[in-house]
Amino acid sequence: MKVRRLTHLGLLVAIGLILSRAATGQTPAAGAAAAMKPFTEKIPGSLVTFDMVPVPAPPGGRPFYIAKTETTWDAYDIFAFRLDLTQEQGANVDATSRPSKPYGAPDRGFGHKGYPAGSIPHQAAEAYCAWLSQKTGKKYRLPTEAEWEWVATAGKPAAAAPLAKADLDKAAWYWDTTEEKTMAVGTKTPNAWGVHDMLGNVAEWVTVGQGKPPVVKGGSFLDKAKDLYPKARLPYQPAWQESDAQNPKSKWWYADGPQVGFRVVCEM
Amino acid sequence: MASDKTAVSRRSFLHRSAVAAAATAGTGSALLSSGNYAFAQGSDTLKVGVVGCGGRGSGAASNILEADPATQIVAIGDAFEDRAKGCRDSLTKQKPDRVKLPDDRVFVGLDAYKKVIDSGVDIVILATPPGFRPLHLKAAVDAGKHVFVEKPVGVDPAGIRSVFESADRAKQKNLAIVAGTQRRHENRYRETIKRIHDGAIGDIVGAQCYWNQGGLWMHKRKPEWSDAEWQIRNWLYFTWLSGDHIVEQHVHNIDVINWAMNAHPVKALGMGGRQVRTDPAYGHIFDHFTIEFEYPNGMKMLSMCRQIDGTASRVGESLVGTKGTSNAASNIKDAKGQTIYRFEGSNPNPYVQEHVNMIASIRAGKPLNEGRQVAESTLTAIMGRLSAYTGQEVTWDQMLAMPIDIVPAKVELGPLPVAPVPVPGRTKLEDFIARTA
Numbered sequence: 125m126k127v128r129r130l131t132h133l134g135l136l137v138a139i140g141l142i143l144s145r146a147a148t149g150q151t152p153a154a155g156a157a158a159a160m161k162p163f164t165e166k167i168p169g170s171l172v173t174f175d176m177v178p179v180p181a182p183p184g185g186r187p188f189y190i191a192k193t194e195t196t197w198d199a200y201d202i203f204a205f206r207l208d209l210t211q212e213q214g215a216n217v218d219a220t221s222r223p224s225k226p227y228g229a230p231d232r233g234f235g236h237k238g239y240p241a242g243s244i245p246h247q248a249a250e251a252y253c254a255w256l257s258q259k260t261g262k263k264y265r266l267p268t269e270a271e272w273e274w275v276a277t278a279g280k281p282a283a284a285a286p287l288a289k290a291d292l293d294k295a296a297w298y299w300d301t302t303e304e305k306t307m308a309v310g311t312k313t314p315n316a317w318g319v320h321d322m323l324g325n326v327a328e329w330v331t332v333g334q335g336k337p338p339v340v341k342g343g344s345f346l347d348k349a350k351d352l353y354p355k356a357r358l359p360y361q362p363a364w365q366e367s368d369a370q371n372p373k374s375k376w377w378y379a380d381g382p383q384v385g386f387r388v389v390c391e392m
Numbered sequence: 393m394a395s396d397k398t399a400v401s402r403r404s405f406l407h408r409s410a411v412a413a414a415a416t417a418g419t420g421s422a423l424l425s426s427g428n429y430a431f432a433q434g435s436d437t438l439k440v441g442v443v444g445c446g447g448r449g450s451g452a453a454s455n456i457l458e459a460d461p462a463t464q465i466v467a468i469g470d471a472f473e474d475r476a477k478g479c480r481d482s483l484t485k486q487k488p489d490r491v492k493l494p495d496d497r498v499f500v501g502l503d504a505y506k507k508v509i510d511s512g513v514d515i516v517i518l519a520t521p522p523g524f525r526p527l528h529l530k531a532a533v534d535a536g537k538h539v540f541v542e543k544p545v546g547v548d549p550a551g552i553r554s555v556f557e558s559a560d561r562a563k564q565k566n567l568a569i570v571a572g573t574q575r576r577h578e579n580r581y582r583e584t585i586k587r588i589h590d591g592a593i594g595d596i597v598g599a600q601c602y603w604n605q606g607g608l609w610m611h612k613r614k615p616e617w618s619d620a621e622w623q624i625r626n627w628l629y630f631t632w633l634s635g636d637h638i639v640e641q642h643v644h645n646i647d648v649i650n651w652a653m654n655a656h657p658v659k660a661l662g663m664g665g666r667q668v669r670t671d672p673a674y675g676h677i678f679d680h681f682t683i684e685f686e687y688p689n690g691m692k693m694l695s696m697c698r699q700i701d702g703t704a705s706r707v708g709e710s711l712v713g714t715k716g717t718s719n720a721a722s723n724i725k726d727a728k729g730q731t732i733y734r735f736e737g738s739n740p741n742p743y744v745q746e747h748v749n750m751i752a753s754i755r756a757g758k759p760l761n762e763g764r765q766v767a768e769s770t771l772t773a774i775m776g777r778l779s780a781y782t783g784q785e786v787t788w789d790q791m792l793a794m795p796i797d798i799v800p801a802k803v804e805l806g807p808l809p810v811a812p813v814p815v816p817g818r819t820k821l822e823d824f825i826a827r828t829a
Contacts, residue, residue, distance in 0.1 A: 229605050229705030366741035370447035
C-alpha cells in the first residue's frame with residue numbers, strides 16, 4: 125500500500141516538473157513592474173499552492189513578489205518530511221539539505237493544515253527557499269529587512285507607527301487575540317497591499333545584509349500589542365532552543381520557538 | 393455525588409502529601425547533623441560523573457555546568473568508545489576549564505558505570521538507556537552519591553521496585569535524587585499546578601494527556617555490531633531498553649497528571665499496536681497506544697501516544713475540574729471558558745533549573761528526593777504498556793506484586809534474540825516474568 129502510494133507520488137513529481145517547466149514561460153513574466161500580476165505557485169509534485177503578490181519597487185530596489193501569507197506547514201512538510209521523494213530517496217538524501225526528524229511536535233498541536241510553519245531556524249528557512257527555487261525553477265528567497273518593512277507598511281516605512289489597538293485586533297494574531305497559539309494564515313484582515321499576518325502569528329525571518337545576523341520581524345502570537353509594529357525586530361535568541369535536551373542542539377528545529385517562521389519572496 | 397466523592401478523596405490526597413512533606417522535612421533535619429553533605433558548602437567544587445554519553449547525557453552534562461560555576465565534569469562512561477570520546481570532545485570544547493577528562497577518566501564498556509561512580513565524584517548523572525537505570529541507581533546510592541537520574545527510571549515492575557528501594561535508601565542517607573521530568577522544575581507548570589492544588593478548577597474529574605508525533609532516529613545495523621550492540625545503539629526500539637515509547641516519552645505527560653492529582657492511577661485499560669513502523673530495524677515496540685488510567689477516586693485520565701510519520705501531532709496535558717479547566721502548563725479557565733489565569737512570568741530553562749534546584753538542595757543539606765515520584769510515574773506508563781500488550785485491564789497491585797522483569801539478567805555485547813511483538817489477547821503478563829525468577 126505504502127509502496128504504491130509512493131510510486132504514485134513519484135509520478136506526480138514527474139508530471140509536476142513538466143507542468144512547472146511549461147508554466148515558467150507565463151509567470152512571473154520578466155517584464156516591467158506594471159505588468160506584474162499576482163500568481164499562484166504550485167509546488168510541483170503536490171497539490172499545495174500559495175499566492176504571490178506583486179510589490180512595487182522600494183526606493184533604490186527592484187519590484188518583487190511576496191507571499192500573501194506566511195509559509196504554511198502544508199508547503200513546509202513537503203520539504204521537511206521529504207514527501208516529494210520515495211522512501212528510499214528520502215533515506216539517502218544529504219543530511220545537510222533537509223531537516224532531521226523533529227523530537228516532539230514542532231507544530232505544538234496548534235493546528236497544521238493552513239497554519240504557519242514554526243520552530244524554524246534561519247538556516248532551515250534558507251534551505252527551504254533553495255529547495256523551492258530548485259523545484260520551481262524560480263528564484264525564491266527570504267525578504268530583506270527593507271523589503272519586509274516596505275510591504276508591512278504598504279510603501280510607507282518612514283511613517284511606520286504602531287497600529288491603533290482596534291486595527292491591530294483586526295489585523296493580527298497576538299496576545300490579545302489568540303491564546304498562546306498560532307492561527308490559520310490569511311484569516312485576519314490583509315494590509316493595503318493584500319498581504320496577511322505581517323504582524324503577529326509567527327515572527328518572520330528576514331536577511332539584514334552581508335555579515336550581519338538575520339532577524340525575525342513583526343512580532344508573534346506570543347507578543348503583546350506594544351511589541352507588534354513594522355520596525356519590531358529580534359535576532360536569534362538562545363531561549364528558542366534552550367530546552368533542546370540534546371547535545372548538540374538541533375540545527376533544524378527550535379525546541380522553544382514555535383513562534384518563529386517565515387514567508388518567501390520571489391525575484392522577477 | 394461524584395464531586396462529593398472526589399472532594400473527600402482529594403482532601404485525603406492533600407493530607408497524604410502534607411504528611412509526606414512533613415516526613416521529608418523531618419528526615420532532612422534529623423540528618424542535618426550527620427554531615428553527609430560537607431562538600432556542598434558554598435562554592436566548594438562539585439565533581440560530576442556522567443554515565444551514558446548519548447545526546448541526553450552530554451546535554452545533561454552541559455546543563456549542570458551551566459547550572460553552577462562550581463561544577464566540574466571529572467569522569468564519563470559509555471558502553472561504546474565512540475560515544476564516550478565524542479562526548480568528551482564536545483564538552484571540552486564548551487567548557488575547557490571545567491571539563492577534566494584525561495583518557496583514564498573516560499570509561500568504556502557495560503561496566504563503565506561502576507568506574508564512574510568509584511572515581512571520587514560527588515554527583516552522578518545517569519543517562520543511559522532506561523533499562524539499565526535501576527541497576528545504576530542502586531550502585532550510585534550504595535556508593536553514597538547524589539544522583540541526577542534521567543526519565544524514565546526503569547522499564548519493568550521489578551526495576552521500578554528496585555528504584556523505590558533506592559529512593560528510600562537515598563532518603564535515609566540524605567542523598568539527592570533529582571529526575572529528568574523537567575516539567576516539575578518549570579515555572580509555568582509550577583505556577584499553574586499550584587493554583588490547581590489550591591482549588592482553582594475545583595476537584596479534578598477528568599484528564600487527558602498526549603505525546604503524538606512522527607518517528608524518531610534509527611541507526612542502520614553495521615555488520616560488525618553484535619545483537620546487543622545493535623539493540624543498545626537503537627535502544628528506543630527495544631522494550632527491555634526503552635520501555636517502549638509510552639514509557640520513554642509519554643511518561644512526561646503522565647507525570648504531570650500524577651502531579652496534579654497528587655496520586656498515581658490504580659489501574660489501566662489500554663490498547664495499542666505496531667501498525668506502520670513494522671520494519672525489524674525498529675525492533676519490536678508499538679507505534680501507538682491509547683490508555684484509560686483510573687485514579688483512586690475514580691477519576692479517569694485518557695492518555696494517547698503515537699510515533700507515526702505524517703500524522704497529527706500533539707504534546708501536552710489537560711485537566712477538567714468541577715469549576716474549570718486547565719492545560720496544566722500556563723492557562724486556567726472557569727467553567728464558562730473564560731480565562732482566569734495566564735502564566736506571564738519568566739520560564740528559565742527547566743533542563744538547567746532542575747540541576748540548580750538539585751545543587752541548592754544539596755548545599756542546604758536538604759537534598760531533593762524525587763525518586764519515588766518519578767518511579768511512580770514510570771510505573772504508571774509501564775502499567776499502561778502492559779495493558780495494551782496483553783489487551784487486559786492491569787492493576788497497580790499486580791505491578792507491585794508480580795516478578796515482571798524483562799531486562800536480561802546479564803547483558804553482554806553478544807548474541808541476543810529479539811523478543812516477539814506482543815499480541816493483545818494472546819500475550820500474557822506471565823510472559824514477561826523473568827525466566828530466572
